[in-house]
Amino acid sequence: xxxxxxxxxxxxxxxxxxxxxxxxxxxxxxxxxxxxxxxxxxxxxxxxxxxxxxxxxxxxxxxxxxxxxxxxxxxxxxxxxxxxxxxxxxxxxxxxxxxxxxxxxxxxxxxxxxxxxxxxxxxxxxxxxxxxxxxxxxxxxxxxxxxxxxxxxxxxxxxxxxxxxxxxxxxxxxxxxxxxxxxxxxxxxxxxxxxxxxxxxxxxxxxxxxxxxxxxxxxxxxxxxxxxxxxxxxxxxxxxxxxxxxxxxxxxxxxxxxxxxxxxxxxxxxxxxxxxxxxxxxxxxxxxxxxxxxxxxxxxxxxxxxxxxxxxxxxxxxxxxxxxxxxxxxxxxxxxxxxxxxxxxxxxxxxxxxxxxxxxxxxxxxxxxxxxxxxxxxxxxxxxxxxxxxxxxxxxxxxxxxxxxxxxxxxxxxxxxxxxxxxxxxxxxxxxxxxxxxxxxxxxxxxxxxxxxxxxxxxxxxxxxxxxxxxxxxxxxxxxxxxxxxxxxxxxxxxxxxxxxxxxxxxxxxxxxxxxxxxxxxxxxxxxxxxxxxxxxxxxxxxxxxxxxx
Amino acid sequence: xxxxxxxxxxxxxxxxxxxxxxxxxxxxxxxxxxxxxxxxxxxxxxxxxxxxxxxxxxxxxxxxxxxxxxxxxxxxxxxxxxxxxxxxxxxxxxxxxxxxxxxxxxxxxxxxxxxxxxxxxxxxxxxxxxxxxxxxxxxxxxxxxxxxxxxxxxxxxxxxxxxxxxxxxxxxxxxxxxxxxxxxxxxxxxxxxxxxxxxxxxxxxxxxxxxxxxxxxxxxxxxxxxxxxxxxxxxxxxxxxxxxxxxxx
Numbered sequence: 001x002x003x004x005x006x007x008x009x010x011x012x013x014x015x016x017x018x019x020x021x022x023x024x025x026x027x028x029x030x031x032x033x034x035x036x037x038x039x040x041x042x043x044x045x046x047x048x049x050x051x052x053x054x055x056x057x058x059x060x061x062x063x064x065x066x067x068x069x070x071x072x073x074x075x076x077x078x079x080x081x082x083x084x085x086x087x088x089x090x091x092x093x094x095x096x097x098x099x100x101x102x103x104x105x106x107x108x109x110x111x112x113x114x115x116x117x118x119x120x121x122x123x124x125x126x127x128x129x130x131x132x133x134x135x136x137x138x139x140x141x142x143x144x145x146x147x148x149x150x151x152x153x154x155x156x157x158x159x160x161x162x163x164x165x166x167x168x169x170x171x172x173x174x175x176x177x178x179x180x181x182x183x184x185x186x187x188x189x190x191x192x193x194x195x196x197x198x199x200x201x202x203x204x205x206x207x208x209x210x211x212x213x214x215x216x217x218x219x220x221x222x223x224x225x226x227x228x229x230x231x232x233x234x235x236x237x238x239x240x241x242x243x244x245x246x247x248x249x250x251x252x253x254x255x256x257x258x259x260x261x262x263x264x265x266x267x268x269x270x271x272x273x274x275x276x277x278x279x280x281x282x283x284x285x286x287x288x289x290x291x292x293x294x295x296x297x298x299x300x301x302x303x304x305x306x307x308x309x310x311x312x313x314x315x316x317x318x319x320x321x322x323x324x325x326x327x328x329x330x331x332x333x334x335x336x337x338x339x340x341x342x343x344x345x346x347x348x349x350x351x352x353x354x355x356x357x358x359x360x361x362x363x364x365x366x367x368x369x370x371x372x373x374x375x376x377x378x379x380x381x382x383x384x385x386x387x388x389x390x391x392x393x394x395x396x397x398x399x400x401x402x403x404x405x406x407x408x409x410x411x412x413x414x415x416x417x418x419x420x421x422x423x424x425x426x427x428x429x430x431x432x433x434x435x436x437x438x439x440x441x442x443x444x445x446x447x448x449x450x451x452x453x454x455x456x457x458x459x460x461x462x463x464x465x466x467x468x469x470x471x472x473x474x475x476x477x478x479x480x481x482x483x484x485x486x487x488x489x490x491x492x493x494x495x496x497x498x499x500x501x502x503x504x505x506x507x508x509x510x511x512x513x514x515x516x517x518x519x520x521x522x523x524x525x526x527x528x529x530x531x532x533x534x535x536x537x538x539x540x541x542x543x544x545x546x547x548x549x550x
Numbered sequence: 551x552x553x554x555x556x557x558x559x560x561x562x563x564x565x566x567x568x569x570x571x572x573x574x575x576x577x578x579x580x581x582x583x584x585x586x587x588x589x590x591x592x593x594x595x596x597x598x599x600x601x602x603x604x605x606x607x608x609x610x611x612x613x614x615x616x617x618x619x620x621x622x623x624x625x626x627x628x629x630x631x632x633x634x635x636x637x638x639x640x641x642x643x644x645x646x647x648x649x650x651x652x653x654x655x656x657x658x659x660x661x662x663x664x665x666x667x668x669x670x671x672x673x674x675x676x677x678x679x680x681x682x683x684x685x686x687x688x689x690x691x692x693x694x695x696x697x698x699x700x701x702x703x704x705x706x707x708x709x710x711x712x713x714x715x716x717x718x719x720x721x722x723x724x725x726x727x728x729x730x731x732x733x734x735x736x737x738x739x740x741x742x743x744x745x746x747x748x749x750x751x752x753x754x755x756x757x758x759x760x761x762x763x764x765x766x767x768x769x770x771x772x773x774x775x776x777x778x779x780x781x782x783x784x785x786x787x788x789x790x791x792x793x794x795x796x797x798x799x
Contacts, residue, residue: 016711021642023711025719062704066721367792371785379775386769389711392641396709398668429788436784437767437774439565439647440668440708447666454788459795 005344010390012080013070013339018390023067030065031058036082037069070394072338074530075308076301085533086338087330088321092539093532094312096520099160099212099541101263101289101313102220102276105227106508108259109165109204115250116239126175129165129204132238133180136163139230141211145237158211160519160540166207166511168200182207187514188294192502199507206231207512212541221274224262228255261508263289267474271323278318283485284469284505286310287493289513291523299360299497300346303411305525306493308337310486312529314473319482332483335400337526341391342404344384349377349412360498361418367425373413374426378433381405399442399483402450406430407487414494420468421457423491428454442483449477449484468492469505554657557780559772564765568646568654568692575690579752586685588749589700591739592633592677599677601629623661625676632663635684636672636740637698638705640718643760643771644697650765651692659683670705688751691763695734696754699725702741716754725751 010018031037037058044056058064071080088094109129116122139145141161142153166182167173173181184193184200208227215223235251236243264280267273273280281289292305311333320329336342350360353373357363363373382405385392395401409430414423431450435441441450456465456477464476469492471478473485496504503510513522519540521528531537554569555562567573584595593599603609606627611617639647646654648671655664655673662683663674675683687693688700696716699707707719715727717734724738726748735748755763767774775781 021711022714022716025710025713026723063721067710067719367789371788375775375781375785383769383773385709392709393711396706398709401668425788425792428791429785432784432788433774433781435649436780438641438668439649439766440666441649443667444665452791454791455795457792457795461795465795 004384004388005340005347006384006388006391006394009073009080009339009341010388010394012073013394014068014390016390018388021389025067028065028068030063031069033065034069034082034084036084037064040084072334073340074526074533075304075337075340075343076526077530079527079530079534081530081533083331083334086334086529087327088312088316091529091532091537092535093520093528093537094316096212096532096537096539097309097522097525097528098278098313098317099215099539100209100518100520100522101278101281102215103160103210103212103223104263104512105208105210105224105276106261106512107206107208107224107227107231107255109206111254111259112235112251113204115247115254119250120247122239126172128238130177130180132234133163133165133177135238136206136231136234137180139234139237140208140227142214142230144233146233146243153211154545156545157213157541157543161209161211162517163209164207164515164517165204166200167202167204168197169202169204170197172202172204182511182515184511184514187511188502191500192294195502196507196511199503200511205508205512207515209518213543215276216541219274220262220264220276220278221266223276224256224260228252228260231255261506263509265472265474271474271479273322278313278322279473279479281313282470282472282505283310283489283492284467285472285509286313286486286489287469287496287504288506288509289522290493290525291510291513291521292525293493293497293501293503293510294514295523297500299415299494299500300343300350300411302497303490303494304337304343304346305523307342307407307486307490308529309522309525310489311336312486312525314485314489315482318473319480319485323480324482329482332397332399332403333486335395335397335404336407336483336486337529339394341395342407345377345381345404345408346411348380349373349408350415352376352380353412353416357416360415361495363416365417365419365422367422369416370413370422370425370429373416374409374429375433377409377412377426378405378430379437381408381430382434382437397442398438398440399446402431402434402442402446403483403487405434406450407490410487410491411494414491415498418495418499420492420495423494424468424488425454425457427487427491428457445481445483449481453477554653555780556783557777559767559777559780560762561765561767561772561774562777562780564645564763565650565653568650568765569657571658575686575692577689578691578693578755579689581685581688581749581751583681583685585749586681586688588745589688589736589739590633590635590681590684591702591741591743592680599625599628599630602631603629605629623676623679624682625679626661628676628678630676630678632674633677633680634672634674634702635680635687635700636670636702636705637687637693638670638701638708638718638720639699640697640707640712641709641766641768642697642712642718643757643764643766643768644708644718645694645755645760645763645765646692646698647765669708670701694755694760695725695751696727697760700736700740702739704742716757727754 141158144150315333363369410423410427413426555565710719722742
């Protein structure tokens with residue numbers, strides 16, 4: 001019992017011992033037991049008085065707080081917060097994580113350099129690249145370089161916009177002004193750096209950050225357009241081009257289409273979103289955006305940081321708000337990154353795998369391993385809810401439990417085999433085990449994808465199967481189901497974490513987010529969310545310079 | 551013989567019992583027709599059923615072989631509207647559990663629509679049929695007044711610890727334990743509207759009975775992992791579904 005990682009949280013959340021099977025209800029003081037709800041009441045009163053329209057009043061509707069309004073511990077941290085503090089509207093760190101992704105586009109310089117060198121006979125050197133980068137870092141936030149009578153953006157509003165480059169060519173990287181370089185050697189452990197540089201080769205890529213405010217006011221589809229426009233103007237300026245010559249069209253084509261990697265793919269019109277929106281971010285991309293893998297050699301931590309990032313972004317923001325509306329998804333999604341529950345289940349799985357197979361990635365990559373590891377971890381996880389009533393009360397919804405149990409089974413199996421597909425298979429197996437053991441699962445969605453998904457794990461057919469790293473929220477059957485996508489991203493990361501791979505799917509994305517200038521630190525996702533909950537996170541793109549001082 | 555559910559445990563046997571329409575459910579309490587109507591809250595006792603269409607035999611319907619093959623349920627014949635009863639089942643050994651309800655309902659009842667979540671399980675049918683079904687669900691071993699909740703909305707409680715009287719949490723406190731009588735009373739209808747008079751639902755089942763009748767596997771009862779037959783069948787289903795992606799001939 002002493003080893004259970006969730007027990008400290010349970011002891012803080014409830015007055016009863018975690019093993020206690022009875023409790024008392026209806027005597028908690030309703031919403032007054034919560035500091036945050038009390039704050040909301042007072043704010044609501046002030047606002048209602050000021051605007052003349054009633055506002056927040058928790059005495060309306062369902063009586064809040066008939067049982068303990070429990071706190072939540074951000075997993076992997078010592079921070080306890082109230083549930084409200086993890087709603088993305090109340091948490092500037094969660095918002096910033098999405099801002100930092102949406103404002104990013106990766107654009108190659110290789111086509112442009114080829115045009116300059118081979119078509120126009122111009123010289124491209126580290127010095128000209130540095131000069132271009134100086135120009136584009138002036139222009140990208142929203143400044144003019146080609147015309148003389150232009151309105152421009154206030155630097156204080158767009159200080160999170162910039163451009164850096166990276167390459168696998170150490171010599172070239174050394175010769176470009178270091179202010180503009182994402183230094184792979186410095187940011188990654190040696191083996192990972194070598195693997196990444198080998199993938200990039202001599203190519204030069206730009207990690208472009210447009211202003212966060214642009215993404216907020218427009219949408220993710222704007223990112224590549226804004227970027228391409230400023231890159232085109234900067235090329236013209238830096239290389240002394242004629243604004244109308246044919247080569248500028250090639251620059252535009254390269255930076256808008258040919259050498260552009262968005263963070264998210266375009267979505268079907270029925271979902272009404274452009275590229276670079278969360279619904280188009282593949283799980284392997286999310287795994288690579290998360291940077292824990294370069295700062296820890298613990299595969300569980302590396303994996304569960306991805307789960308946390310995915311749960312907040314896919315569940316809370318994408319499904320919970322873009323797709324569904326409403327406020328309920330926070331309760332559901334946070335189960336995967338609070339109270340060290342998924343951590344406990346996954347460490348159990350990792351230990352089981354190491355004991356049984358002599359190490360990670362040593363088990364046969366087959367169905368026997370799925371049945372063995374998937375069943376064992378699912379049984380262990382289910383039984384913790386039976387043994388510790390406080391845990392069952394913490395994850396009081398079946399969907400929460402289904403997500404966490406299957407994530408643990410999936411990640412552990414991927415640790416065992418070093419393969420995400422067998423991990424995914426264990427996810428589905430765990431769903432069945434849960435359904436039969438407790439005769440319940442989650443909301444209706446679990447009757448859809450979790451019952452038919454096994455048929456598309458190993459067989460790869462158009463629209464009915466893909467390597468997990470390539471699937472995303474937009475994959476058929478995954479598009480509408482909360483409590484899955486962050487966990488799938490974790491299962492996509494798990495085998496690569498176990499193998500100490502440098503990246504899960506796209507090396508360029510992994511490198512682009514190894515960037516200290518990003519406001520959100522993607523190497524410690526849960527700690528950043530905790531800072532946001534504590535109101536200690538310093539976001540960017542605030543509008544204070546253009547609004548009245550308070 | 552129909553194979554309703556695999557497994558050699560008592561839980562598996564109980565699941566088979568509920569699913570087998572030939573199995574006679576044990577009646578544990580009497581609840582009058584009037585009290586069932588009160589608990590449901592869809593109409594006042596004695597009030598006429600609301601209709602959404604004329605009786606079928608008064609409708610000039612086109613010839614259709616399905617209509618000839620399928621005998622309408624009573625409520626459909628009469629033109630009743632569709633209504634529901636919804637239960638929340640405690641994970642602390644309540645007799646019926648959500649998917650067991652769904653599976654057994656489709657074996658036992660015609661003309662129904664049922665939906666299953668972790669914390670609530672609904673069955674919908676024409677109103678007079680819902681009343682008939684509800685009476686059976688409330689009087690028999692499907693139901694325990696302490697650990698089974700009749701809840702239209704604000705359902706939560708299935709996973710929470712029981713209170714000092716063994717009652718499942720209900721934020722609307724529809725079912726309350728009367729310490730003087732030792733019986734549970736329903737003081738609000740399933741949606742939470744207060745009743746003029748409480749409906750007596752009977753004594754809570756004792757723990758021994760609950761454990762004997764429950765359909766949930768638990769480590770402190772019967773562990774699912776120990777029911778090797780049930781687990782083997784489940785794993786076979788997983789392998790078969792996985793292989794089906796290759797469309798085996």
